[in-house]
């Protein structure tokens with residue numbers, strides 16, 4: 001049975017240093033009233049933790065995952081390998097290559113393991129897309145998007 005206010009969006013990021021750029025994602029989910037959980041874990045530095053988190057997310061009630069990372073941003077692809085949930089990746093802007101490194105390493109997934117990818121530092125759009133995905137099968141989430149689009153047009 002679904003627990004009321006249990007997280008339905010799982011946000012994972014490769015480092016604490018990604019947190020400021022990802023804050024708009026959390027803020028937007030708060031604005032929609034969509035519950036989420038946040039995990040900081042790196043597929044490079046803590047592969048076992050990422051494996052555990054990603055492979056059990058759907059069992060905890062998570063329905064969409066947002067994965068943010070910078071540089072050699074393999075985190076989203078690794079998470080996608082372990083979960084049946086849709087994964088939205090957020091390439092982090094980087095000091096050396098401006099985030100093109102993050103973008104290309106996220107978006108160029110091999111056939112069979114897709115991820116969605118928003119713009120460099122596109123944290124807010126990741127939240128909106130996550131709720132749109134939820135809204136495909138949930139009337140309340142779809143209502144949030146309809147209201148959001150109306151207020152954006154004003």
Ligand SMILES: Nc1c(C(=O)O)ncn1[C@@H]1O[C@H](COP(=O)(O)O)[C@@H](O)[C@H]1O
Nearest residue numbers: 014015017042043044069070073074075
């Ligand atoms: N791309 C990845 C992964 C991964 O893909 O597993 N783990 C950490 N990182 C990224 O490294 C950058 C620098 O991290 P630090 O600031 O911790 O050195 C961050 O943007 C992080 O997402």
